[in-house]
Structures are given as structure tokens and as C-alpha cells.
Amino acid sequence: MTQLPANLNAKSKEFYEETRAAPPSNFLMKIEWFSPSRATSMRSFETRAFEAGGYTWKLTINFEQEREDYVSVYLSVADSDSLALGLGWEVNAIFTFFLHNQLADNYSSFRGTTRRFNAVNNKWGFSKLMSINSLMEGHVVDGVCVFGAEVFVLKPPHLVECLSFVRRVDFVSREFMISGFSKLVDMWVSEEFVVEDHIWRVQVYPRRNSSRPKGRFVSMYLECVSAKSFAQHQKINAEGFIRIDKKPNSLPIYMKHWFRSSMDHWGHNEFISIGDVRSCPDEDCFSLELELRVLAIVS
Structure with missing residues (x-):
């Protein structure tokens, strides 16, 4: 039986979970007056666009009761319909989502594997990033919750050797x-x-x-x-x-x-x-x- 790495989320098998002191370098979003009832009532929120690796991106955060009250987060290429890349455009990227643990003053980071964004699959993410109950244990203080993201774009090789x-x-x-x-x-x-x-x-x-x-x-x-x-x-x-x-x-x-x-x-x-x-x-x-x-x- 294949053993999972120690820091790989065993439930979802979608991401590697780590803790670090430094905040995310590409995007931060603060939610005020957060509560589980307000979040699940809104169900979904799409952030403003942000730049990383020469492209613009946006996050979609879902609070869905039908998913056992889990927070799910997805990354997509913003305005992909207007990309001047033709029908066959694609962007290969590694992305990491963050949640600020305000009690420990550090960040829980959730890093996935390399994903290929294109016209067929323009959205990738984690369906069960964290349960809302776990989110309330340190990541929400006085109704404030902070999400973040980093995106590393894999550029095509500049030099091809044969x-x-x-x-x-x-x-x-x-x-x-x-x-x-x-x-x-x-x-x-x-x-x-x-x-x-x-x-x-x-x-x-x-x-x-x-x-x-x-x-x-x-x-x-x-x-x-x-x-x-x-x-x-x-x-x-x-x-x-x-x-x-x-x-x-x-x-x-x-x-x-x-x-x-x-x-x-x-x-x-x-x-x-x-x-x-x-x-x-x-x-x-x-x-x-x-x-x-x-x-x-x-x-």
C-alpha cells in the first residue's frame, strides 16, 4: 500500500498542509463579521482579480452545507475569455492557499500539485480545505478571518537543448x-x-x-x-x-x-x-x- 507523505491531508489527498510565519506574497483577503451562519447563507464568494506570474487570477471560496460544512477554495484564470492565447492556451501553475491563524500568528498553508489551466479546465482547487468548526478554532478571532494565495507559474523553457x-x-x-x-x-x-x-x-x-x-x-x-x-x-x-x-x-x-x-x-x-x-x-x-x-x- 502506498504511504502518504506525513504532511499530506489524508482525507482529501488534494494538498500538502504546512505552517509558516511569512504571509502569502500574491494575495490577501480579509472577511469581517464572519460567522458560520452568515457564510453558509452566502454559500459562495468570488474575490477581485490579482496578478501572479504574468497572469491575473481570482479565488472562489465556497461555504457549502451539503459538503459537511467544509470550506472549499478554487483558483481560476481571470478574464480567460479575453486571453490573447488562441484556442489552445494553457497555463501550468502550482498554487497554495492560506488561512491566518491569529492565535498562533502564523499561516496554515495548503499546497497542491502542478495543475494545467486551459479553456477546458480553468478552475482548480480543494473541495475540503478545512471544516468550518476547525476554521473557528484560531482562524476566526472577533469575527475576522484572513484568506491568502500564492501562485507560481511554470514558464516554458527558454533554452531547448538537443x-x-x-x-x-x-x-x-x-x-x-x-x-x-x-x-x-x-x-x-x-x-x-x-x-x-x-x-x-x-x-x-x-x-x-x-x-x-x-x-x-x-x-x-x-x-x-x-x-x-x-x-x-x-x-x-x-x-x-x-x-x-x-x-x-x-x-x-x-x-x-x-x-x-x-x-x-x-x-x-x-x-x-x-x-x-x-x-x-x-x-x-x-x-x-x-x-x-x-x-x-x-x-
Whole structure:
């Protein structure tokens, strides 16, 4: 059997009941010269409209004898017929009703679950908020009774993020020839190529691109050129292997990275030592073999 939370009203299962010192932030209504006979004679009262979460609302308070002398309270969107939202308008909100306990100087609060207000269901509330007998025990003093309400509107998300896994994740192979390697001073950059509609290229630094002493290693990076224009949340996940074709018994170097505007390249500072390059049959002319595939794209 499912256990109800300790503060959930076990009779109605409609709301969570709590006590707090702070008054409601959106609406307060005072009733003067309150008595059970006057209330049940009037039966129902609709409050003025109040604003919360960018919408106007109103409360309907019922004192109905046929409901075993219980107070029922409902919230509705005011002037919903004039809302410029079209036929399919809807407002998702969490609301809380309050009763001021004047003897304890605090507020009994009754919070419901998220409700969707629309043209079909424009009124939500609690059919048995509190019995009139309980209401008279501290919530009515010298004929004064204070009701209140808070409404929290759930706004639609401002940012929608989409993670798309690539359906076909086959590797794309590319080969790049580097000639005159010994004469390179700064950097060698491959021609651009496209994988999964994104532009890529390879960067090779002949004397290592790092703050440490240079001259012992060659640095190599894979760059996602398209990532330079990505929005902050956009990124692309790719993996690949790269090796020097003419290096005897060379093993491919593995790379995997989330490429984004703030980190549009990834690779190895110590891709291969200068000594290993010189051991190639022709140290001044060799090729790079790259296999690359895109695994996922966040847009």
C-alpha cells in the first residue's frame, strides 16, 4: 500500500498542509463579521482579480452545507475569455492557499500539485480545505478571518537543448602529405574536409606547441573549424585515430573529445619525437593517415 507523505491531508489527498510565519506574497483577503451562519447563507464568494506570474487570477471560496460544512477554495484564470492565447492556451501553475491563524500568528498553508489551466479546465482547487468548526478554532478571532494565495507559474523553457546521436558512425579516412617538414618554422595545416556536415582540419607543429622546452617532439591537433561559430551550448563529440604512414611499426594515436567554441581543437603535445621522424625513410616527406567519426552533436 502506498504511504502518504506525513504532511499530506489524508482525507482529501488534494494538498500538502504546512505552517509558516511569512504571509502569502500574491494575495490577501480579509472577511469581517464572519460567522458560520452568515457564510453558509452566502454559500459562495468570488474575490477581485490579482496578478501572479504574468497572469491575473481570482479565488472562489465556497461555504457549502451539503459538503459537511467544509470550506472549499478554487483558483481560476481571470478574464480567460479575453486571453490573447488562441484556442489552445494553457497555463501550468502550482498554487497554495492560506488561512491566518491569529492565535498562533502564523499561516496554515495548503499546497497542491502542478495543475494545467486551459479553456477546458480553468478552475482548480480543494473541495475540503478545512471544516468550518476547525476554521473557528484560531482562524476566526472577533469575527475576522484572513484568506491568502500564492501562485507560481511554470514558464516554458527558454533554452531547448538537443543531443543527437549519429545514426551511422562509420569512420571517414583521410590522408595528408607533408613535404619539406624540416623547413617548417611554425605550423603545418591540412586542407579542410567535411565529416557529418562539419568542417575539420589537422594542425602539426614541428617543434611542439607548448610552454615547455621545444625541439624534442612534434605536436599534432585535430581542429573542428565549424566549432568556432558554435553557440555556447553547442558541441560535437568525435573520435579518431591518426598515424604517420612511413614510421616503421607505428601505432595509431587515439583521440576523443567534445569540440566546442571554447575548445575547438584537441590532440597531443608529444605526438611523435623528432628522433622518430628522422628515422622515417624520408624525414622531409611523409603522410598522415586519419580516421575520424562523429558520435553525437548537441545543438
